[in-house]
Amino acid sequence: MLTLTIFLTSCSGVKELSIFKEEVPRAKLNLEKPTPLQLENLQWIIITSENADEVFKKLEEQGIDPVLWGLTDKDFELLAKNFARIRNQLMVTNNLLDEYKEYYESETENDKE
Amino acid sequence: MGIRLFFIGLIATALAGGGFYVLKLQKDNAILKANAIKLESAISEQQTLIENQKKDFEEILNANKKMNELVSVLKKDLEDLDKRFNKKNRDVGKLAIAKTKSIERITNGASALATRCIEIASGSPLTEKEINATKKSEINTECPSIANPNYIPY
Numbered sequence: 001m002l003t004l005t006i007f008l009t010s011c012s013g014v015k016e017l018s019i020f021k022e023e024v025p026r027a028k029l030n031l032e033k034p035t036p037l038q039l040e041n042l043q044w045i046i047i048t049s050e051n052a053d054e055v056f057k058k059l060e061e062q063g064i065d066p067v068l069w070g071l072t073d074k075d076f077e078l079l080a081k082n083f084a085r086i087r088n089q090l091m092v093t094n095n096l097l098d099e100y101k102e103y104y105e106s107e108t109e110n111d112k113e
Numbered sequence: 114m115g116i117r118l119f120f121i122g123l124i125a126t127a128l129a130g131g132g133f134y135v136l137k138l139q140k141d142n143a144i145l146k147a148n149a150i151k152l153e154s155a156i157s158e159q160q161t162l163i164e165n166q167k168k169d170f171e172e173i174l175n176a177n178k179k180m181n182e183l184v185s186v187l188k189k190d191l192e193d194l195d196k197r198f199n200k201k202n203r204d205v206g207k208l209a210i211a212k213t214k215s216i217e218r219i220t221n222g223a224s225a226l227a228t229r230c231i232e233i234a235s236g237s238p239l240t241e242k243e244i245n246a247t248k249k250s251e252i253n254t255e256c257p258s259i260a261n262p263n264y265i266p267y
Binding site: 033034035036037038039040041042043044045046048050051072073074076077080081083084085086087088090091092094095096099102103 | 172173176179180183184187188190191194195198204205206209210213216217220221223224225227228230231232233234235236237238255256259
């Protein structure tokens with residue numbers, strides 16, 4: 001009886017509750033980068049007052065509607081510069097995205113290794 | 114007899130007091146040791162934190178430097194384009210009237226190169242030919258800074 005009591009009292013001790021906190025990092029976004037553009041090349045035709053008839057005739061011969069969208073030399077220059085600015089902005093934005101990805105998500109790559 | 118008992122009591126009390134004091138000292142010592150371990154661990158954690166912050170700052174500085182370099186080379190490409198149109202008071206319109214076919218060919222060539230520049234800017238990988246280009250005749254004249262990393266202007 002005494003032995004049984006000793007065994008039972010030994011088992012019934014109240015344990016101290018231990019609470020621990022573990023920091024769970026926020027899940028990484030890891031979005032895929034957009035597919036690079038694949039653009040079509042277009043054909044520029046220069047028309048002057050001298051070659052206009054010849055140009056339109058050639059278009060008709062090739063089965064192309066004899067109609068052209070025109071730009072003056074100044075507007076052509078502006079168009080070229082606008083495209084260069086868009087290209088630069090695209091490059092900067094892409095680079096910015098890469099830098100952010102490297103800064104915030106490179107640890108994930110290291111963890112995987 | 115009374116005095117003897119008094120002294121015995123006194124000695125016993127002194128011994129008990131001494132014993133308790135030693136026990137208290139041992140307990141304090143254990144607490145101090147635990148505190149020292151905690152402090153060492155805190156210092157180590159702080160050092161790791163400072164090292165990580167240093168690393169972060171370096172990365173931020175590098176990213177800023179890279180971005181500034183990119184913006185500056187892109188600006189140069191744009192300035193070069195402007196020069197191509199207006200170099201030595203060049204009038205592209207008049208040139209196109211005088212040498213229509215030749216300017217048309219140049220325009221189409223430049224247009225194809227500019228199209229490729231946009232593809233590269235959107236993330237398209239560089240070709241071997243673009244990477245290895247070092248001569249003026251081999252480069253993409255519209256955006257050498259992003260298309261030809263090994264080209265050094267001369």
